[in-house]
Amino acid sequence: MLSNAAVVESLRWRKIPVLDEGFVCLVDAMGDDAAIVQAARVSYGAGTKQVSDDRTLIRYLMRHDHTTPFEMCEVKLLVRVPMDCWRQWIRHRMASVNEYSTRYSVAIDAAHRTGPDQWRKQAASNRQGSEGTVDPEIGRRLSQAETELHAHARDVYRQRLDAGIAREQARKDLPLSTYTEAYWKIDLHNLLHFLQLRMDEHAQWEIRQYASV
Numbered sequence: 001m002l003s004n005a006a007v008v009e010s011l012r013w014r015k016i017p018v019l020d021e022g023f024v025c026l027v028d029a030m031g032d033d034a035a036i037v038q039a040a041r042v043s044y045g046a047g048t049k050q051v052s053d054d055r056t057l058i059r060y061l062m063r064h065d066h067t068t069p070f071e072m073c074e075v076k077l078l079v080r081v082p083m084d085c086w087r088q089w090i091r092h093r094m095a096s097v098n099e100y101s102t103r104y105s106v107a108i109d110a111a112h113r114t115g116p117d118q119w120r121k122q123a124a125s126n127r128q129g130s131e132g133t134v135d136p137e138i139g140r141r142l143s144q145a146e147t148e149l150h151a152h153a154r155d156v157y158r159q160r161l162d163a164g165i166a167r168e169q170a171r172k173d174l175p176l177s178t179y180t181e182a183y184w185k186i187d188l189h190n191l192l193h194f195l196q197l198r199m200d201e202h203a204q205w206e207i208r209q210y211a212s213v
């Protein structure tokens, strides 16, 4: 079995694709099972128990919501996410974030596109949710209109920049489908909380793709 460090090295800076142009990329990781049990057994010290005991203890901690030992482990990710999805993501406050600035830099020239077979219908019972997809012919028209909208919005943005308009103002009409990038560092306790909420079927499909990657 690969060591924790070897797994981290094999994944580091590997951009795992999500949606059409998004990704999740592991930058760094700290801590492992030993860090969790060490914290949980603070009064005994590390290395005094068998590995199988460690597994049992971790399962016990999970089952009983004894969550703070999981905060001894952290991951730092670089993510590329459409802004509408990022708006949901950033609600998770127990994380450290540095996001690409469209005041300093030209906005990333990529917007999330929706395929003709991906337009979901409004759910009848869940006012926040979706169910099923529209007829492919309607989907084709919607995707075509989306392509034109993206091109037009980018063109208007480019015209503003070319006219010397400040980036902070030129960006105001970019679509929410425009991708943003951020470094996101979070401990394992809060990552598991994020995953629990965002892998759930009630979460929006797009953010579920990131949570499930």
Ligand SMILES: Cc1cc2nc3c(=O)[nH]c(=O)nc-3n(C[C@H](O)[C@H](O)[C@H](O)COP(=O)(O)OP(=O)(O)OC[C@H]3O[C@@H](n4cnc5c(N)ncnc54)[C@H](O)[C@@H]3O)c2cc1C
Residues within 6 Å of the ligand: 091, 092, 093, 094, 095, 128, 190, 193, 197, 198, 202, 203, 204
């Ligand atoms: C399916 C779904 C639908 C949603 N719909 C909406 C919506 O319609 N409108 C909307 O505004 N949001 C919505 N949200 C966002 C939701 O309200 C939370 O903001 C988001 O899920 C982050 O959860 P959190 O606060 O538990 O996480 P974090 O912000 O990461 O916080 C983690 C935990 O830390 C503790 N904590 C953090 N900050 C505080 C604090 N200030 N005081 C006390 N404890 C704190 C809490 O225990 C919290 O659970 C939705 C989320 C989901 C998953």
